[in-house]
Amino acid sequence: MVATPCAVPRLTSGSRLEIAGVAIAIIVAYLYLHRRRVYHLHNGQRLPHPPGPKPAPIIGNLFDIPREKESAAYNKMANDYGDLTYLNVLGKSILVVNNYTTVQELFDKRSANYSDRYQAPMTELMGWSWNFGLMSYGILCISHQHSQQSVGSRWKMHRAMFHRQFQSSTVSVFWPTQLKEAHKLLRRILHNPKDLANHLRFNSAGIIMNVAYGIEIEDKDDHYITVAETALDGMAKAANPGAFLVDIFPILKYVPSWIPGADFQRKAAFWRKSVLEMRDAPFETVTKARKFGILTSSFASNLLADLELRRDLDEVALAKELETIRNCAGLAYAAGTESIASSLSSFILAMMLYPEVQEKARQELDAVVGLERLPDFSDRGTLPYIDAVVKEVFRWNPVAPLGLPHMTTKDDEFKGYHIPAGTLVLGNSW
Known part of the structure; x- marks a missing residue:
């Protein structure tokens, strides 16, 4: 009797997507539950997190993270939640600090805990290490x-x-x-x-x-x-x-680029x-x-x-x-x-929006430097108004209002709130 070859099921592209989707869902659920367990172990006093948008089950505030004009979006959140805005994305804690005094309190006075940098897997993959x-x-x-x-x-x-x-x-x-x-x-x-x-x-x-x-x-x-x-x-x-x-699940950096969803x-x-x-x-x-x-x-x-x-x-x-x-x-x-x-x-x-400031700066320039030459660095000390205008422009429209994310190295309590170890902390100067 001739043996009949076994029929081997072949995966279609749709099947691969379904399997990948199920696998990712299982990983997400596991990591979410694991981080919940770690949170309860470290937050013995059951202090609340700072206020923030209500998280959805499992994914948390994934869809609350702004994709553009981040500083302005976080500033708008501050109007609703105060100086501290807390988000949790798939178990990863993010704290946005929208007040200068609070930024000083955390980044300066508690710098031993708030000065570390988050090693973002995406920037590492991009070659920025x-x-x-x-x-x-x-x-x-x-x-x-x-x-x-x-x-x-x-x-x-x-x-x-x-x-x-x-x-x-x-x-x-x-x-x-x-x-x-x-x-x-x-x-x-x-x-x-x-x-x-x-x-x-x-x-x-x-x-x-x-x-x-x-x-x-x-x-x-x-x-x-x-x-x-x-x-x-x-x-x-x-x-x-x-x-x-x-960046939420660093283990994904080992996923091959051909896997569905690994476009990163x-x-x-x-x-x-x-x-x-x-x-x-x-x-x-x-x-x-x-x-x-x-x-x-x-x-x-x-x-x-x-x-x-x-x-x-x-x-x-x-x-x-x-x-x-x-x-x-x-x-x-x-x-x-x-x-x-x-x-x-x-x-x-700024000069277009505030022509009266531009005119006053020009008057100072004409009075100090004159009309026969252009100013140079030696004139800076004699141009206090222009120096103040430059500083105000930096304050008014900062180049990088969120700066680089800091990261806590251990659990902390601040104003009655629990801030977990490993929290990304952003100082928003917008």
Whole structure:
């Protein structure tokens, strides 16, 4: 008798989606119940959480997380719930602080518990783990250049290097570059005032590329600019807590990109390419230029020059220093590209909305500087009204009103409320 082959059921694409959906639902339910159990174990006094939107079963406040204009949306929540707004997304706690005094109380007076950074899986997948602004201060991490290094010491190393070049007593070395780019901006606006947005974009990139690397930007579509804009666009989307499911359930970062619902993996891979190119390409340009004897004054070049004089470093220590210079220069580039253009845009908007302020500032400028030359940094101390206007613009329309999320390292009680360990804490300055 001839054996009949067994019929093997074949999964259709619809079946795969159903199975994936069921699996995800089971994982979500398990993690939700697990976090509920942990909450009851740690909140012995059964204190309430701060007020916030009513959570739905299991998913919590998933659909209450704003996807755009986050600062304004959280500020609107503050009108309903007060200075502290608490949300819970699939078991992950998020606290938005909408009052300056409360921000000081938590971030300054209780800084030992509120100063850590959340290691968002999405930003890690996107290649931002080198950004010391996102580094945690205490846990251990695996570095691609050395086996195991304290994140706390790694963060301190980056911060010290960054501060050394950008402290108030040393930044004057970059004033000539800023002045030169400011004059270029004025000429562009004079010749083509309708293209203001691109002029501001070009100006901010020109300043920061010169300051960070000593590189002259060729035009508004320079490859350095477009790469940075792609990388920063991804960061802006990932910065909002809860925007990607992998940030709520970190285990999902191990899910392959072809699994239904894992489109975050494909997006992360796309952004990662730009993030690493943004950091590495200009740094390689500087190191190659130095090998050919082309020396310019810039953040990266100055630090490389100092490093070349060091004779006390072995191969491992030298690699760490080079990595830190590369990372710090990349952060200066990333942070400055968007913030300069945004600040200038806010200033121009303010002058359009408040022409009487513009007129008073012009009168001070004419009286102090005169009509025969343009102002420079030496005039700053004699222009108190203009200095106050600039500071007010920063307050009125901050570039990053939510800043970077902080994270609690242990459970806390504040004003009769329970704030769990691992809570993302956002200071909203909107």
